[in-house]
Amino acid sequence: MQFKALLIDAYRQLSAAKLFWVTVGISALVVVSFGSISFNTEGISIGFGAYQIESEQLREGSPWARGLYIGIFSSLLVNIWLAWIATILALISTCSIFPEFVHSGSIELTISKPIGRLKLFFSKYLVSLLFVIMQVAIFCTGIFFCVGFRIGEWNPMIFAAIPVVATFFSYLFAICVLIGIVTRSGITALLITGVFWMLLWTIQTSETILNRFVTQQIVDIERFDEGIITATEELDKIKSVSSEDIRISKLEKRIESFQDNSEEAAELLAELNMWHTPTSWVLALSPKTAQTIGLLDRWLSDPDGFDIAAIMSGDMREFEGEELEEFDPTTRNARERETMRRMRDDYENRPLFYVIGTSLLFEGFILGLASWYFCRKDF
């Protein structure tokens, strides 16, 4: 009964805020825009038939059409709309919930009731997440029907965005709650949460950049070592025929160059690891916002192996029907692609406990601090 009362109160508080309805309105607009994209026998139609783009691949029933449609949802709508814009609006709307709750004159009325402080704190925290849950639930329902009607796929995994986005938001909201309770100021809570979010973004971006350099060096070392083996085999073959062949010195120089490059890459790798390892540890201990949102990409990935992420990053070969060549470590062109593939594999293979579990542990620590402060505080 008490939880229900707090739930109803949270709903009333949120629905009284104009920003809540503004966000619902913008969400509806985004869903309608998404639903305006459809596929027909000739290609892709945008704006409920206002624009028609003819395409061989993006036709009704094609796996690419499915991949593109789901990809727009998981890569654009979730990553940009839900993970950034809607989250900022949600933080603005909810940042004052706890400061208002602990405001002098208001808190006395609530904590003087027969409800434990800890229960009260966590009930209030959970019902405050209602804002995001409601927003994302409305959004996902719209997207679910769009996807169903447009590509004939009734994919319940779309609703996975609700817990994923709510979990992602909860990392930030925990900080907002702690600051809100201590300072009793919504603006301060919002600002510090914003700074914290930027800090997380910096840590994650730094780790990604460093990981990319590290992976590049590993790929390079493998590429150079492979080059040394190939060149050595060729050299042995030539030497077995003639020891005065003109190609021998060229190959020896190439092997020497590969060895130098390999050593150089190994040195750089050791230097990069000095930065990458501590950054990885910091990331491991902090909430992984981007990787949490990235889970949707994993779960919604195309069963036919269509790689929407590659298309989104500008690699159109698969989309254009071009055959993907096997990784040839001796070609420089393959270096970037192999680095990206390994990085994607690395992030996609990171266990759920690493992505969500450690983030929730951090959130639990922050909430523990906030609830301890709330329970001990004399109001």
Place this chain on the structure above:
Amino acid sequence: MAVIQLQDVEKVYRGKVHALRGVTIEVMDGEIFGLLGPNGAGKSTLVKILMTVIHASKVSGTMLGNPIGNRKTLKNVGYLPEHHRFPYYLTGKQVLHHYGALCKVGRKERNSRSSSLLTRLGLAGWENKKVNTYSKGMLQRLGIAQALMNNPALLILDEPTDGVDPVGRREIRDLLAELREEGRAVFLNSHLLSELEMVCDRVAIMVKGRVTMQGTIQSLTVDSQRYEIKITGEMPAWAKEHCSEVNGNMLVCKGNDPSIVQPILDRLRAENKTIVSVKPVRENLEDLFMRAVDNTDSPGAIQ
């Protein structure tokens, strides 16, 4: 039976502010008990300790038979904090339902109690209006209604008439008297002495974190009872010997027994003195309060 029994309550805030210094108080069932004191005396701190809003540094005692701090006890206690703030987005009825539900009052009971309380507190017709449209006095009445939602055996009101007009104050006083008749105990925290004097059965005066006086107003003022005899003409020479005090043409005889003034009156008449008036006088609560409080230390503490 005592509904509140407190012994040696201490509260020391961080920074070594000693807000309460061994407070001992007893509130009996079915009485209106007034706690008075200047601002900063520790009245609200004491009330907040009872309501678990503040943690005491040291406390022993019971409230409704349970140890202080027991949350289950709060189900039977109604509380109106000073300067309370209701969520602006709720209507009067929603406020009562919300706080009633937090007190574990069932839906049916909430419905019936909210309607009757809104009517009883003169808020009928306002139940569906947002509280941000209410006046200060209406908010105070709604606060009292909120405190009564759980049909409490003990009502703790912190400055209940703050911001209420004279008519509203009278209505609240009448309501408190009705609640006493219903058998509820009321713990009233106020610095409006005249208000307290009119409704309280017993009072305690708190100064600088200590209870300096406690009891019925009558018992606390019994020592101050006296008779004032006003005469005209010259004051007889014997007056100073037979009266406690002589003040101009006024004779003051301490005590509450009328027989003590009879011989003086007889003698005055025998000497053909004109007796203008004979008045039994007793300290009022304000006099008592001023006696208890070093008023130089508490400017503006009373109204």
